[in-house]
Amino acid sequence: METSVRYSAETAESNGAKTGGDAIVPHMKILVIEDDLEAAAYMTKAFREAGIVVDHASDGESGLFMGTENSYDVLVIDRMLPRRDGLSVISELRKRGINTPVLILSALGQVDDRVTGLRAGGDDYLPKPYAFSELLARVEVLGRRKGTPEQDMVYRVGDLELDRLSHEVKRAGKEVLLQPREFRLLEYLMKNAGQVVTRTMLLENVWDYHFDPQTNVIDVHVSRLRSKIEKDFDKPLLKTIRGAGYMIKDEA
């Protein structure tokens, strides 16, 4: 049997935690603009199970109307839509001063479409086909209900402390020495503390490459980081979320 290496780095503490569906999520409200009704129904159901309130529009014009009239935390917009193209919906929304984070879904290729999508005013881009866990993780990060505010100079999770200015990392007051890349990895995880970040998101935000890492490269880096911040401590902070990615969280 050919097993995917993507899930091979499960560790002991991966306790099958649900992908972001925790009860503490305050209601996030999103708008999905997607003309494929079956995909939209699946997405709506899955988002609701994760505790997210979902509105759905099936074409560009009504999506633009709903996005203008109501207030949402995140917009998920398919790139190819009837009546008004997805990119044009985004630029029109931006023109009207609506700066809600937008995630673009696209069945087109990866490299160049991502760039045009982000240029049009999108905040994130996910090529189809995608795993729902990937979409959910990205939407939650865009909605940013749980993470640490961007302007904070020191990120804290439990007794772990990361100083963004001095690049110092301490756990329970003891300094942890990290390589520059490990620092950035931890910084991104802590910025999104309590939220699932996927391997693709890590590759994008820490290494600045935008594709699905085919092997366990990210897992190896994460487990190195984990051994550095958890080796001498009892309480695990960095969790592997089965089938989705990683999350740093204080289980207090």
Added chain:
Amino acid sequence: MLARARLMFRSTAVRLSALYILLFALCAAFLVFYVTAMSERLLAQQTRQTLQEEVQDIERAYERGGINLLLRMMERRARQPGANLYVIAGPNGEMLAGNVASVQPGVLDEQGWTKFPFSYEPYSEAAGPRRHLAVANVLLLDNGLRVMVGRDLGDPNRFRGLVRRALMVALAIMGFGALIIWFGIGRNALKRIDRMSAASQKIMAGDLSQRLPVGKSGDEFDRLSDSLNAMLGRIEKLNEGLRQVSDNIAHDLKTPLTRLRNKAADALAEKREDVRRSALEGIIAESDQLIRTFNALLMISRVEAGSIAAEMSEVDLSAISADSAELYEPVAEEAGLSLTTALEPGLIVRGNRELIGQAIFNLLDNAIKYAAGGKGEPKIGVKLAKSDGTFRLSVWDNGPGIPAEKRDEVLKRFVRLDESRSKPGTGLGLSLVEAVMELHGGSLELSSTHKENTEAPGLTVTMVFPVPKP
């Protein structure tokens, strides 16, 4: 034949030569008429001048020697061949002497130049009396006598005939030239176009290996054929790639799809919850693998189509190599390999960072996967150096390597030399690297890392980038 003539008239060469004939004819007609008019004027001027001089001679002779000398002189002059017209008339206009039979009445009445050409009748015309046109200067002497000196203007019809003949000859020559152009250039061009359409018909019928004929002259037609042939070559290559891909998809995706289907059927039939769950997880993993394969295929075809070319910029090859090595170093270590780097700093190329990065990642994935298969301590490495006007980025391992005769094969899509397919992978990694190199105007080289070591020669895959022009 008629259809051919119509076709011929529709051809550019024929239309052009017809236009040229028309223009040339107009120019020639203008030239002939202009020259004629000019020479006529000059001739008339000369005639008037000689006549004027003669009249002055006559006047002087009359003053010196009276009427006798005048008569003698005129008689002498009239006898010369091609002589002018001379008339001496009495006060009432009656002709007294001269070499003219009769003159239009009224001509002799006024002193000076005749205002218009007048008609006269010369002596002894072989074909009977005929009237000629002439101009003359009339002198009234003090004793009432009138002296006229004139000149025949010749037959104006003869002159016009000459002009018409010249025109006809010119037009005939031009017409002949045009015919030569039609048959020489026009027909030749037409034939070449016919040959090109014939070849195009065959290509449209599906034979993409056909090429348009190219002559030796290197003219516009040959250049057109050359570029069309280059285009056909590209189309053929793309088409071949497409066919190869669809064949391979049929072969290589059917297997995992069948497996997926069977697993789903098993999961459906399974009663025990934990077994069922793991079967479903297997299905997801299998689907993910399929999605990866499709993404890789899509990526390769997009890279090959060159649609990413717009997103090219200056990229630091040294930095990408260092990043990649850094990203893969822990992976290599985990796999029990050591990764060494030898990177020349500051090598910049024009390219797409994402694609180059992904290409290196693919090579490193492969190196890690296969290095362990060799004998001795497994090692891999990344090397970047400048050499012979190229930047050479190599990823090497000391694994079992690939025999020289199989190196072309591994570049093909879905080809994996590992028959058992025990290692994960899509079989598309090297195809993508090759496509990326083609997009960057470079090439991909496969060689042995250690040629002398036949047991474990290892594999070195080198991405050869052209050095950007400053």
